[in-house]
Amino acid sequence: MSSGLLPVEAALARVLDGVAPMPAEDVPLAEARGRILAAPLAALRTQPPADVSAMDGYAVRAADVAASASELTVIGTAPAGTPFDGTVGVGQAVRIFTGAHLPAGADSVLLQEDAETLEGGRIRAREAVRPGQHVRRRGLDFAAGDIMLPAGLKLGMRQLSLAAAMNHAHVPVRRRPRVALLATGDELVPPGGDIPPDRIVASNSFGLAALIAEAGGVPIDLGIVPDDRARFAAAVDDGLADGADILVTLGGASVGEHDLSREVLAGRGMELGFWKIAMRPGKPLIFGRIGATRILGLPGNPVSSFVCALLFLRPLIAAKLGLPPGDPTVPARLGAAMRANDQRQDYVRATLTEDGNGLPVATPLPRQDSSMLSTFASAGCLIVRPPHAPEAKAGDPCRIVILP
Numbered sequence: 588m589s590s591g592l593l594p595v596e597a598a599l600a601r602v603l604d605g606v607a608p609m610p611a612e613d614v615p616l617a618e619a620r621g622r623i624l625a626a627p628l629a630a631l632r633t634q635p636p637a638d639v640s641a642m643d644g645y646a647v648r649a650a651d652v653a654a655s656a657s658e659l660t661v662i663g664t665a666p667a668g669t670p671f672d673g674t675v676g677v678g679q680a681v682r683i684f685t686g687a688h689l690p691a692g693a694d695s696v697l698l699q700e701d702a703e704t705l706e707g708g709r710i711r712a713r714e715a716v717r718p719g720q721h722v723r724r725r726g727l728d729f730a731a732g733d734i735m736l737p738a739g740l741k742l743g744m745r746q747l748s749l750a751a752a753m754n755h756a757h758v759p760v761r762r763r764p765r766v767a768l769l770a771t772g773d774e775l776v777p778p779g780g781d782i783p784p785d786r787i788v789a790s791n792s793f794g795l796a797a798l799i800a801e802a803g804g805v806p807i808d809l810g811i812v813p814d815d816r817a818r819f820a821a822a823v824d825d826g827l828a829d830g831a832d833i834l835v836t837l838g839g840a841s842v843g844e845h846d847l848s849r850e851v852l853a854g855r856g857m858e859l860g861f862w863k864i865a866m867r868p869g870k871p872l873i874f875g876r877i878g879a880t881r882i883l884g885l886p887g888n889p890v891s892s893f894v895c896a897l898l899f900l901r902p903l904i905a906a907k908l909g910l911p912p913g914d915p916t917v918p919a920r921l922g923a924a925m926r927a928n929d930q931r932q933d934y935v936r937a938t939l940t941e942d943g944n945g946l947p948v949a950t951p952l953p954r955q956d957s958s959m960l961s962t963f964a965s966a967g968c969l970i971v972r973p974p975h976a977p978e979a980k981a982g983d984p985c986r987i988v989i990l991p
């Protein structure tokens with residue numbers, strides 16, 4: 588393209604090219620929340636395992652209660668968990684409770700509210716009973732061998748309960764990729780305490796660690812290194828030795844004398860995939876590989892690092908979990924006019940509201956400086972302005988990335 592910079596889509600294709608999903612591991616169900624199933628999960632039992640009552644009442648033969656005012660003799664009780672071991676004969680009933688096995692001979696349940704208790708262990712039905720009424724058939728929910736949860740599914744509250752009901756105490760899930768984060772810069776210090784004015788808080792690692800965890804990775808904080816080649820290189824080696832599947836450096840991606848990321852990473856054997864893309868913010872993004880470890884060198888400006896992480900790190904983690912990258916954008920309408928764009932795909936911080944029909948409206952924030960966390964924190968979305976997008980007016984359709 589005219590700028591000579593790599594378009595965002597082409598850059599993403601390079602980042603994701605040939606990614607092998609992480610191997611599977613078995614985890615206890617109680618620890619599986621948010622994990623990605625690595626194999627389809629089949630039911631290990633049938634549910635319900637027998638015909639059961641759906642109501643508290645009386646197990647009956649429907650033919651005996653075809654009309655209201657039928658009278659029956661109650662011959663026993665069937666609470667849930669203790670099946671009645673006799674057989675319901677003509678003119679007989681068994682007291683039954685929700686979830687209990689339907690006794691042999693019975694085919695239906697008369698609702699407790701529809702039964703009048705008489706002297707001598709007898710009842711009278713106030714309503715007629717349909718055959719099969721208030722009975723849950725064996726296997727209504729699922730049968731042993733049925734595949735109920737496909738591979739690639741994220742285990743949330745509903746899936747966890749289903750897996751448990753299917754009798755899985757452990758589930759096979761994708762190992763979580765380990766994502767090492769290394770902040771670089773002489774000026775950086777951790778938050779807390781008295782910080783001199785020539786220092787900046789290394790804030791990026793906190794947001795990125797949250798994004799990594801949310802995406803299904805394990806963030807590993809390698810801390811802060813100064814702009815010193817040897818210490819930077821040693822920290823990269825630590826990250827690789829620690830088994831990082833993805834190594835993320837923060838800062839030092841640009842062109843100044845103190846921007847060491849490319850040089851140091853090349854010195855550790857990085858094969859460069861690209862440097863600089865047609866994107867704003869985030870132009871100086873670096874991508875490469877050291878062996879099986881994928882490297883992202885994010886720009887230091889806080890908004891740039893986060894936008895690059897949303898667009899490249901998040902799909903890379905998804906690919907490591909065996910998931911498709913997905914389209915991070917959704918349709919919306921502009922809440923204000925926007926001028927024509929240049930050659931870089933722009934990710935414009937914007938508020939997110941709704942129009943009178945409940946449809947999303949994105950309105951650009953006035954300040955777009957990529958150092959400004961205040962603007963970023965107050966934004967609801969990023970408006971995606973493709974390269975050379977013509978000017979647009981309020982109400983025009985657009986695509987947005989909703990911010991997590």
Ligand SMILES: Nc1nc2c(c(=O)[nH]1)N[C@H]1C(S)=C(S)[C@@H](COP(=O)(O)OP(=O)(O)OC[C@H]3O[C@@H](n4cnc5c(N)ncnc54)[C@H](O)[C@@H]3O)O[C@H]1N2
Pocket residue numbers: 770771772774775787788789790791792837838839840841842843846868869870871885886887888889891957
């Ligand atoms: N002559 C040029 N200068 C710059 C260019 C360029 O093309 N030519 N690109 C600009 C762009 S675009 C960006 S983005 C920045 C990013 O450059 P670096 O990746 O080298 O970032 P640094 O210089 O290390 O830091 C920039 C800024 O961000 C602060 N920072 C760094 N790390 C963190 C962190 N972990 N947490 C919070 N803040 C951080 C740092 O203190 C600086 O203020 O370069 C432009 N320059």
Ligand code: MOO
Pocket residue numbers: 866867868869870871886888891957958
């Ligand atoms: O693109 Mo830098 O990413 O302007 O802040």
